[in-house]
Amino acid sequence: MxxxxxxxxxxxxxxxxxxxxxxxxxxxxxxxxxxxxxxxxxxxxxxxxxxxxxxxxxxxxxxxxxxxxxxxxxxxxxxxxxxxxxxxxxxxxxxxxxxxxxxxxxxxxxxxxxxxxxxxxxxxxxxxxxxxxxxxxxxxxxxxxxxxxxxxxxxxxxxxxxxFKPSTFKPDPAKSDEVNRGAYLVEGLGHCGECHNHNNLLGASDWSGKLKGGQIEGWYAPNITSDGKEGVGSWRQDEIVQYLKTGAAPGRGIAVGPMKETIHDSLQYLTTADLGAIAAYLKSFSKSETYKPLDTAQVDTASAGAGAYLSNCSSCHGIDGRGVKGQIPALAGNGLVTAAGPENVIRVVVGGLPASGGYAPMPAAGAALSDETVAAIVNYARTAWGNAAPANAEAGQVGTLRAKTSTLMLPSLASGCSKPEATTSLAAGINQAGVREALTGVKLTDMLQRIDDVLPKVKSSDPTATNDAIVNAMIEAYCPIVLADNTVPPTEKSAVLGSFGGLVYGQLNNIEANGSPKN
Structure with a gap:
């Protein structure tokens, strides 16, 4: 909202x-x-x-x-x-x-x-x-x-x-009961158009731009019509349901910003039948393009954006933008990347992401990069690998959004690492395991053994906790340690925190695969 x-x-x-x-x-x-x-x-x-x-x-x-x-x-x-x-x-x-x-x-x-x-x-x-x-x-x-x-x-x-004109929802007799139920939820209580419609200068929803995407709080709510390029036309119904339930769908993207909050506070509690109805309605909604496909056949791989991407992003997301299945989201064909507005990608590059949907946490890679470099990376990702989005990210826009972005992966004196992700039981487990004491003063090069020592205790404190929750809880515990470490330059603190999150994620995967931590 x-x-x-x-x-x-x-x-x-x-x-x-x-x-x-x-x-x-x-x-x-x-x-x-x-x-x-x-x-x-x-x-x-x-x-x-x-x-x-x-x-x-x-x-x-x-x-x-x-x-x-x-x-x-x-x-x-x-x-x-x-x-x-x-x-x-x-x-x-x-x-x-x-x-x-x-x-x-x-x-x-x-x-x-x-x-x-x-x-x-x-x-x-x-x-x-x-x-x-x-x-x-x-x-x-x-x-x-x-x-x-x-x-x-x-x-x-x-x-x-x-x-405004009052009007109670009336089912369309030409549509199925499922689609009508989805329409009732999307157009009524779900008020999806509050974010996903265009808005005019007076803050009123532009119904001619219905569900075609809109800006909200420095984020971009993407096109969710049945358009196959920008919208959900190429998504299977079960993929939409999974995304609405968990905030992540493999090969499709991860929810960020207000959408993540909406899933966290609302959509995850809806029945599978109702989420399926929402998906069915969105799939049936007439497709509408926000921008025309661009010719990306001649992407300049020698550009500043390509070089910055290769230096800062390709080690995780790959030279081909395909990521790592089940661990690192693909950028090629990712709806967050190809939306009409670049806001979401900018904020993710600048602020990173916690672990979500089984994917590894993303470091705030752009925290130490200039606004011009972040804009170049974003524009490269939006136009490479067949992505045909406009290269419309600008340095001034990056600066504005950078000032608005505060995440668990972006430690600063202003935020004080105050982005709790841990459940009460995990927070108690971290205290009982002495995690902060075990990690304080330890360099990343020597960190694996300490992580191995504390992870089993943290996991046993809440056997029902997901790996996502454990990773985020450990990042939260380590964040104030990084913030207080005067040997780490301020411009590198986000990178250190991101590397730590990656280590925890990797060791949890080792435990899951082998039954015990493994160096």
Whole structure:
């Protein structure tokens, strides 16, 4: 969703579940309604925007940056003074369906009512039943910080007249039940177009650019129409399902930025049937190109971009851009690389990636490179190996996105390595195994034995933990050690952390293959 902050720690509250309030025994019908509402609220990703990092779920207060100022999300718990406890069924439905609040005020379209308008009244009231089952939290809403005239809600009438019309979803009788279910989720609660549609200068979704891709928070939400070049037309339905469930699909790419958050907080909890329905709808959606194929037959392999790629990227991704199956993602044909906008590739090169989908963590290779060099690498990757994307990355754009990029793989004094990826049990296991003490002061050239010593203890602390989680937990533990090591130049800290992550990933694979660590 546009303008939202990173909320990776919220899903812990979501997965832990929420205690139901009940002054009387809950009937089977009530329980069924609240469970259905919880599922629908999850499909709508409501918790992501209505929870502050470390705050109570659905109590609001998250500051959302927009081109017109900052707006803080409201409290959705049933507190009567500061939440929605005195809202009627009709008032709640009107908010979703018409974008009109409890007191008749126009709601800002940061709340995605242009999509939620398609949700049926029965589903809307199921969501309300779930929200009313939550513990009430006294959490007054922070005042709006919009510039004039956007701070005047009545001014929204012009926007609404131009860009919004209430309409409940109606199934297409010519389509299958599966495709219609997918359309309902994509066009309604999933509000996929909030990111994947083009937007005009007033922040309104451009329906003529429906699902063709759009910019969001310095990221690029790619084309997800059935186009075979940019979109999902060449993906199998099961590949789309796997991507939506896990954030990775072999040979297709890895979710980054807001999409990774959406999968983390919402999509991974949907049923396989619903994810399949979403995939079926996207596959059936009319294809639409964002750009025309380019002639890449004469790629200049002697260019600055080619040279920089060979020096900094080819050791992992290969000279041919094909990566290593199951370990290093291919760049050739990768949808993240070939999207119309270069933002995602720039941010990955600059900030790296944690371990995900069974793939090795990617170091922040561009952290020590100039903006011009990063732009050259990105443009080379977007036009080499048959990739026919525009070579539109620019040095100034790299500089802007670099300032916005903070990841676990990009340690800095500003972030303080504060990007936790470890589960509670893994964090406890790392402390009990004395991982930080074992790794402090050890050079990378002597690190394998120390990793071998601590990995079995970390794995035994949480036998259910995935290798991805263990790698990321170990990186998190090592990050402050690198940050505090004055013998490592600041420009090399990200590279050291990336190399460490690669060592842990490799040793975990050795354990899996051979039953014990192996040098």
């Amino acid at each position: 546009p303008f939202r902050s990173s909320l990776a720690n919220i899903s812990a509250a979501l997965t832990a579940g929420v205690m139901l309030l009940s002054s009387h025994p809950v009937s089977a019908a009530e329980d069924s309604l609240t469970e259905r509402g919880k599922y629908l609220a999850t499909a709508g990703d409501c918790v992501a925007c209505h929870t502050t990092p470390g705050g109570k779920p659905f109590a609001g207060g998250l500051g959302m940056e927009t081109p017109f100022g900052t707006i803080y999300t409201p409290n959705l718990t049933p507190d009567k003074a500061t939440g929605i406890g005195d809202w009627s069924d009709d008032e709640f439905y009107r908010a979703l369906h018409e974008g009109i609040g409890h007191k008749g005020e126009y709601l800002y379209p940061v709340f995605p009512f242009p999509w939620y308008t398609k949700v049926t009244k029965d589903d809307a009231l199921a969501i309300k039943a779930y929200l009313f089952s939550l513990p009430p939290e006294n959490a007054p809403r922070k005042p709006l910080k919009f510039m004039f005239p956007f701070n005047i809600r009545t001014a929204l009438l012009t926007w609404r007249t131009a860009f």
